[in-house]
Amino acid sequence: MSSATTVLPGAICLVGPTASGKTDLAVALTEKLPCEIISVDSALVYRGMDIGTAKPDAALLQRAPHRLINLIDPWESYSAARFYQDALREMQDIQRSGKIPLLVGGTMLYFRVLRDGIAAMPEADAVVRAEILDLAQRFGWPHIHKLLQEVDPDSAARIHPTDPQRLQRALEVYRVTGRTLSECWAAQSIGKTGNDVNPHYTENEEGLPPVPWRLLFLGLAPSSRALLHQRIEKRFDLMLEQGLIAEVQALYESGRLNPSMPSIRCVGYRQVWDYLAGVLDYAQMRERGIIATRQLAKRQLTWMRSWPDLHWLDSMDENVLDQALKLINGAAIY
Secondary structure, eight states: OOOOOOOOOEEEEEEOOTTSSHHHHHHHHHTTSSEEEEEOOSSTTBTTOOTTTTOOOHHHHHHSOEESOSOBOTTSOOOHHHHHHHHHHHHHHHHHTTOEEEEEESOHHHHHHHHHOBOOOOOOOHHHHHHHHHHHHHHOHHHHHHHHHHHOHHHHHHSOTTOHHHHHHHHHHHHHHSSOHHHHHHTTOSSOOSOOOOSOOOOOSSOBOOOSSEEEEEEEEOSOHHHHHHHHHHHHHHHHHHTHHHHHHHHHTTSSOOTTSTTTTSTTHHHHHHHHTTSSOHHHHHHHHHHHHHHHHHHHHHHHHHOTTEEEEETTOTTHHHHHHHHHHHTTOO
């Protein structure tokens, strides 16, 4: 007696570098298909960070609502593991309403945790943990941060020198396994590029499986790198015109943030922060903001080139919407 084959629900994943036109195509898709948009962007989760993140405005959100934006304040933390749980909940809710989840963004780490899950971290080691705590009591947590920097500079860059819980865990993982947090993460990943573009990496203690969905990945980018650079420069200048400096100044004057925090490390925000602090003049701030955004786009494209089963679309092709619809229909997502 044969059992029926379980057909997994389908979801569309629209990925691409910053300034590639993902939002425009996503909105157009919602007008052709029964889709609802889920943001896959580590910067859009922050309230009060609208201009520099190119967050959809009120008019666009009324036309095409986006889930998973404006979730937390800039001084709060958000992780890949939390995104996984939030996205899965929203995908299930959209499915129950008879619609298709359309996940849109450029935070490739978030897409990867949906596709691959999250590897479990090693269990705590009481002896190693006690040794680290003893060092911290004698020399202070900045000393632990320096020790971590020597063996795991990536984690040290992500973790503030006065964050005892995360510093302890990161150094413990290395001393127990001989591998960094990033290496433990990569151990279960296929196609790892070593170019994480999301600053909100978190160690996950229990691990999470890949989501039980059929994910169709569409990759959107201009065919010309020079054209993408032009779009980035134009958009950054528009952000400055729209009031990016005033937006960052409100964050700067809040007294609750510092440039080591993930929210302020977002491209554009760190450069304007340094301008407000007197580290950069206006011209330097503009130039470095554009350069940082180009570097982000380069890392995103590197991820995309390593991604299996990615269907590429040229964002400058006037028929890009029709091509996307053809791929979606061919994949029998709905």
